[in-house]
Amino acid sequence: MKLKHIMLLVFIIAVAHLYAYMLLTYEVQPGDTLYEIARRFDVHISTILDFNDIENPRLLRVGEQLIIPQPDGLLYEVKKGDTLTYIAKLFFTPLEPLLKANNLTRDSWVFPGQKIFIPASIINVFAYEPIEKPLRWPVYGYISSYYGMRIHPITGQRKFHTGLDIAAPEGAPIFAAGRGTVVFAGFDKGYGYMVEIMHDDGETVTRYAHMSHISVYVGQHVYAGDLLGRVGSTGLATGPHVHFEVRRLAADGKSYPRDPIAFLPTRDLIYYVREYKHDGTQSGGK
Known part of the structure; x- marks a missing residue:
């Protein structure tokens, strides 16, 4: 060089x-x-x-x-x-x-x-250990909108919310919820800048939307906890947050949304981490 x-x-x-x-x-x-x-x-x-x-x-x-x-x-x-x-x-x-x-x-x-x-x-x-759950929290923040029917904060219409909104400051890191391959990384209408991962089980897809910056590319293999990008408010968003979506493939080959809460550790354990030490000590907390 x-x-x-x-x-x-x-x-x-x-x-x-x-x-x-x-x-x-x-x-x-x-x-x-x-x-x-x-x-x-x-x-x-x-x-x-x-x-x-x-x-x-x-x-x-x-x-x-x-x-x-x-x-x-x-x-x-x-x-x-x-x-x-x-x-x-x-x-x-x-x-x-x-x-x-x-x-x-x-x-x-x-x-x-x-x-x-x-x-x-x-x-x-600290290697993150989801407790009997397949995914980890992608960002440290608070839930501003749950999965299910809601009044859309921008359109004012009653509509089904297909994911979980996690509020966090602009520029906060977004991490992969599990191991898989990036199948989409770009701009997508209301989602704004978004990353989509097909997980190694071949059935689970996760989406991370409204990013301010994307730090992966299509085809890249990522592990749980790898950086995907930064929190933003691109697309239809009222403020900085991550729209986190979990989808499962069906027999027809299409993916359908599921409640992310069912795949994540409890909210109280969003910062739960297990330190790999010989003495087996742990660290964790809200």
Whole structure:
């Protein structure tokens, strides 16, 4: 790799202390693929897609410049009212390593617009264990609308709601509810920016709608807890949230919606995680 193709940028975060993390600007070379670039810089493919607006992930343009974080990780822009504990929960990570990564303490203040860096090594660091349920919660938030009949918040008409609306701040991460293959990633009318996953059981399909940014591509295989994109309010939406939909294939080959609650751990365990330690200790909570 030629040095002229890599320019080192340093972002300084100042909150009582100075902390620096690096972003590389890489210029796409002939023959480059997203997979090869990700492997070269030891980052996830979804990380590169999260930091960049790539028109066609399967066909990179020579000369295109990509921002790549070092080490692998994600950024979160603090919103009004956010706390460090809340931000840790958004990324399903313990608080202490998040503080350490940003050279902060429990007493540190955060302010709107501040950028918090979350290393990939601590995102979902606790392997999430759905308790006797096949899926995990895709985002940390509160349920703003349940599955079933409702008055549509925009049209005012009584209509069947085919999913679960989970409210969360703009830019919060959205994770895969289970292992599978991305079969749709793009814009779809009222759904806005949406990702659809066909799960490995060959019968279950999940949808994640109203995204502000998509961080996967069609054909990509994902695991439970992998980043899919960011919370937004695209399409028909009154505010930032994820419309989470679970569908099951029927004998006619079509998929039909099911109540997501039946596939998820109880709401009280949205942040339940089991830490894999030799002593078998656990961590969890609302």
